[in-house]
Amino acid sequence: MKFIIVAGTPGAGKTAVLVHTLKILLQQNVKPSVVKIDCLYSDDPKRFAKLGVPVQLGLSMDMCPDHFSIYNTDAILEFAKEQNSEFLIMETAGLCHRCAPYTNNSLGVCVIDATSGPNNPMKVGPFLSCADIVVITKGDMISQAEREIFRECILETNPNCSIIEANGLSGQGASELALQIRSTEKLVSENESLRHNAPFAVCTLCAGEKRVGAEHHRGLLRKMNGMQEYVGE
Amino acid sequence: MEIHQITIQAGIDKLGNTERLPDLQINKGEIYGIVGPTGSGKSQLIADIEQLAQGDTASKRKILINGEIPSHELRSDPRKKMVAQLSQNMNFFADMPVADFLKLHAKCRGKKNIDVKHVISIANTLTGEPINASDNLTILSGGQTRALMVADVAIISESPIVLIDEIENAGIKKHEALQLLSGEGKIILVVTHDPVLALSAQKRIIMKNGCMRDIIESTYREKQISLQLNDIDQYILTLREDVRAGKKIEEVNFDALLHESSFLKCL
Ligand SMILES: Nc1nc2c(ncn2[C@@H]2O[C@H](COP(=O)(O)OP(=O)(O)O)[C@@H](O)[C@H]2O)c(=O)[nH]1
Ligand SMILES: Nc1ncnc2c1ncn2[C@@H]1O[C@H](COP(=O)(O)OP(=O)(O)O)[C@@H](O)[C@H]1O
Ligand SMILES: [Mg+2]
Ligand SMILES: [Mg+2]
Ligand SMILES: [Zn+2]
Ligand SMILES: [Zn+2]
Numbered sequence: 001m002k003f004i005i006v007a008g009t010p011g012a013g014k015t016a017v018l019v020h021t022l023k024i025l026l027q028q029n030v031k032p033s034v035v036k037i038d039c040l041y042s043d044d045p046k047r048f049a050k051l052g053v054p055v056q057l058g059l060s061m062d063m064c065p066d067h068f069s070i071y072n073t074d075a076i077l078e079f080a081k082e083q084n085s086e087f088l089i090m091e092t093a094g095l096c097h098r099c100a101p102y103t104n105n106s107l108g109v110c111v112i113d114a115t116s117g118p119n120n121p122m123k124v125g126p127f128l129s130c131a132d133i134v135v136i137t138k139g140d141m142i143s144q145a146e147r148e149i150f151r152e153c154i155l156e157t158n159p160n161c162s163i164i165e166a167n168g169l170s171g172q173g174a175s176e177l178a179l180q181i182r183s184t185e186k187l188v189s190e191n192e193s194l195r196h197n198a199p200f201a202v203c204t205l206c207a208g209e210k211r212v213g214a215e216h217h218r219g220l221l222r223k224m225n226g227m228q229e230y231v232g233e
Numbered sequence: 234m235e236i237h238q239i240t241i242q243a244g245i246d247k248l249g250n251t252e253r254l255p256d257l258q259i260n261k262g263e264i265y266g267i268v269g270p271t272g273s274g275k276s277q278l279i280a281d282i283e284q285l286a287q288g289d290t291a292s293k294r295k296i297l298i299n300g301e302i303p304s305h306e307l308r309s310d311p312r313k314k315m316v317a318q319l320s321q322n323m324n325f326f327a328d329m330p331v332a333d334f335l336k337l338h339a340k341c342r343g344k345k346n347i348d349v350k351h352v353i354s355i356a357n358t359l360t361g362e363p364i365n366a367s368d369n370l371t372i373l374s375g376g377q378t379r380a381l382m383v384a385d386v387a388i389i390s391e392s393p394i395v396l397i398d399e400i401e402n403a404g405i406k407k408h409e410a411l412q413l414l415s416g417e418g419k420i421i422l423v424v425t426h427d428p429v430l431a432l433s434a435q436k437r438i439i440m441k442n443g444c445m446r447d448i449i450e451s452t453y454r455e456k457q458i459s460l461q462l463n464d465i466d467q468y469i470l471t472l473r474e475d476v477r478a479g480k481k482i483e484e485v486n487f488d489a490l491l492h493e494s495s496f497l498k499c500l
Binding site for chain 1: 340
């Protein structure tokens with residue numbers, strides 16, 4: 001099974017680009033399954049289902065959606081197996097800038113919006129820096145100079161990625177993404193592990209504390225000055 | 234690598250029909266206008282050239298350089314790029330000072346000897362409101378933004394192929410801007426609704442429904458008319474400056490303008 005994990009902040013154009021890409025894959029007789037992970041609600045499964053591909057939605061509710069997708073990987077792969085799919089494409093919620101959902105044998109695709117400005121590639125962290133492919137969307141809304149600068153900033157954060165300049169409206173770039181998906185040689189294994197460790201901290205907020213202010217909190221806490229401290233037993 | 238010709242291989246229109254015109258070759262030194270109603274695909278055509286499309290855009294066109302398919306590097310690496318594009322975009326998204334932006338862009342293009350102050354001073358010849366090196370891009374007015382984009386394209390992106398999209402909408406001095414962007418021996422395509430600019434190009438591509446419908450070669454008469462219209466344009470510009478300066482306009486001397494040309498009389 002080939003496992004394609006698509007990450008990127010909400011509104012970056014993940015679904016738009018994937019819909020165009022899936023159309024091309026279907027024309028080429030590739031039959032992928034699609035899984036969408038979100039927190040409370042998502043319209044995306046409807047957009048995918050219109051194409052006639054098997055779709056599953058996973059809602060993480062009060063859990064971190066990235067963590068949710070990580071420990072549900074087996075179940076997600078099982079779904080695609082039941083559909084006899086050779087390819088499984090997962091669209092993440094993309095809310096956490098500390099997580100990178102890619103496993104070592106998946107094809108990691110980061111979708112990033114060019115209008116988010118050239119400082120954004122530095123901010124989004126591991127889901128950009130660990131990606132195999134970076135898809136830049138919305139280049140139609142900015143000048144050539146800004147597109148060139150944005151591309152350069154991506155390469156500074158992830159020098160080895162393959163960049164696709166795409167357009168979620170017109171479908172430009174989708175054939176290139178479809179080609180790279182089809183030709184990936186990575187096969188998902190029985191024991192996948194993450195490329196990048198998930199954030200390292202469990203605090204009282206994680207356990208449901210609502211009050212703000214330091215005195216209510218225990219666990220590994222990072223201070224404004226950058227120092228980490230363990231508070232508690 | 235020297236460019237002596239680009240080829241636009243026919244694609245499809247918005248309905249999926251094959252583009253009516255056969256392959257179009259544009260040679261070094263030629264200036265083409267691109268005209269047509271809004272939504273007819275003018276910007277798409279120059280976007281295809283900017284990306285050196287290979288059947289992977291909405292129009293499915295392919296662009297050849299000197300009769301050959303361009304390499305992947307030529308298509309993507311800004312240091313090797315041969316196309317400078319002034320797009321239709323009217324604002325910047327990058328949140329940084331003007332000087333930093335220009336330096337970063339020069340670095341992307343692999344241009345080492347760019348004097349940022351010089352680029353800004355060129356931009357300032359096109360707009361009434363001076364731009365400062367320390368201004369943030371996002372606070373620039375529409376006119377300042379377009380003036381800076383023109384200077385950036387003319388100097389930092391300086392390339393043998395130049396694509397210009399609706400320069401007349403910018404509220405900047407369009408003739409000066411066009412002159413800055415053009416140059417001897419370049420391939421230039423200008424998207425425009427402005428008759429002065431459209432008639433001054435050697436040839437113009439007529440767009441309709443997403444495809445190239447026709448190519449008109451401008452006649453000797455059209456070139457004369459274009460010069461005449463240019464005079465009227467300049468005249469209106471001086472009137473504009475007078476109004477802006479708070480002057481009263483007592484009369485407008487159309488006769489003087491018309492008498493200068495024997496051509497307008499035959500219109
Ligand atoms: N102008 C422009 N808009 C785009 C592009 N890609 C996506 N969009 C728009 O961005 C919005 C969010 O896209 P969507 O695919 O739902 O983002 P997701 O949350 O990452 O899945 C939609 O309104 C899209 O139409 C693009 O390349 N250019
Ligand atoms: N040949 C084509 N096939 C499909 N879509 C097209 C084609 N040409 C243009 N379009 C789309 O039509 C829309 C309007 O085109 P655009 O180039 O912006 O028009 P103009 O610049 O003439 O106003 C754009 O979304 C563009 O991608
Ligand atoms: Mg989505
Ligand atoms: Mg346009
Ligand atoms: Zn997280
Ligand atoms: Zn916590």
